[in-house]
Amino acid sequence: MKWISTDIEMYLKAAEYVDTAIIPLFPVAFGDGMKESSAKTEFSGLLSGLxxxxxxxxxxxxxxxxxxxxxxxxxxxxLEEWEKVLAEGGLKHVFYITSDIGWKQRESRLGGSLLWMPSLPLEHMDEASKMSVLEDQAKQLMPLFARKWEELDGV
Structure with a gap:
């Protein structure tokens, strides 16, 4: 479910089945790093949506x-405050999605699970190619979600 009113209405009716939050982390830089940070943000946002x-x-x-x-x-x-509020709201799992490698150095300080994927150059791809690449990346992450759920839920 997305953070839009129709999905939130659905969430409120089925909250007991939703136990996981996905939070994309978007780096912002100006000057020399602007293009790279925008590519990372675009990639992480699209991957999170998928x-x-x-x-x-x-x-x-x-x-x-x-x-x-x-x-x-x-x-x-x-983010620690986010995790606390989310846990109080019944969300047991938090996954951070990013293409910023700098988060790997800080991963141990996060209560949630960090999923880092290097951003791929999407700017010159048509929509079908973009979706194909993103689906391949999502397929790589799906077992990581399942593994974390098993670890934390004892399933």
């Missing part, structure tokens, strides 16, 4: 969190 469609009914896709390059450490405090 994962939401694959796991519809079990996950809620929250709006992506933008942050300035270099501010990741201060964002961790905000």
């Amino acid at each position: 994962l939401e469609r694959q796991f519809r009914g079990r996950v809620i896709l929250l709006p992506g969190i933008p942050y300035l390059n270099g501010s990741e450490d201060s964002l961790i405090l905000q």
